[in-house]
Amino acid sequence: MFAMLRLYxxxxxxxxxxxxxxxxxxxxxxxxxxxxxPKGLSATQxxxxxxxxxxxxxxxxxxxxxxxxxxxIRQDLFGYIDILALDPQRGIIAIQSxxxxxxxHARKILENEIAPEWLKAGGKIELYGWRKVKLKRGMKxxxxxxRIREFTLADFGQKNFPSPLDSEKxxx
Numbered sequence: 092m093f094a095m096l097r098l099y100x101x102x103x104x105x106x107x108x109x110x111x112x113x114x115x116x117x118x119x120x121x122x123x124x125x126x127x128x129p130k131g132l133s134a135t136q137x138x139x140x141x142x143x144x145x146x147x148x149x150x151x152x153x154x155x156x157x158x159x160x161x162x163x164i165r166q167d168l169f170g171y172i173d174i175l176a177l178d179p180q181r182g183i184i185a186i187q188s189x190x191x192x193x194x195x196h197a198r199k200i201l202e203n204e205i206a207p208e209w210l211k212a213g214g215k216i217e218l219y220g221w222r223k224v225k226l227k228r229g230m231k232x233x234x235x236x237x238r239i240r241e242f243t244l245a246d247f248g249q250k251n252f253p254s255p256l257d258s259e260k261x262x263x
Contacts, residue, residue: 135173137235138188138219142176147184149176169205171216184215193220193238200242207247216242 135151142149153173157163167173167187174186189196196218200206206216220238225231 132235134188134190134219134221137221138174138186138237141219141237142174142186145178147176147178149174149186169203169209171200171203171206181215182213184217185209186217186219188219188221190221193218193240196220197240201247206242207244210242210244210247218242 135153139149139151151173152168152175154166155163156166159166168175169185171187172185173188176184176186178184187196187200200216200218209216218240220240221235222238223233224236225233
């Protein structure tokens with residue numbers, strides 16, 4: 092009996108962890124850290140690590156809603172915010188993180204009706220797009236690097252965006 096159980100016992104899981112260079116770039120600044128990272132890190136987790144290296148306090152505000160659709164969906168705060176970060180110099184920052192679809196996510200922020208209100212209230216909006224970049228041309232070594240875009244009110248054009256708060260009518 093015990094011999095049969097031993098034959099069917101599963102082998103222990105092996106965790107594939109390799110040492111990789113991780114870096115985060117800002118204009119004029121490069122942060123590099125040699126860490127042990129799991130192979131498949133999400134764009135949100137990469138962004139969180141990058142923000143914490145810069146000394147920002149951050150938290151995830153994107154949630155999974157299992158009650159919508161047959162398989163559930165991920166819902167962002169206000170339709171575009173994945174992460175909120177507190178920076179001592181810049182204030183509160185709304186961050187959208189993505190992988191390869193940078194232009195789609197930029198369009199998503201620009202079409203959102205609440206994003207200009209966030210900027211008018213004094214908040215900042217940033218988009219982090221993660222991609223693998225070769226260290227040197229012709230070499231195989233690659234590193235995950237973010238493409239960072241900051242949005243301002245000028246990005247939303249001269250459109251007269253109605254405030255979502257103005258559309259509410261008093262009850263009665």
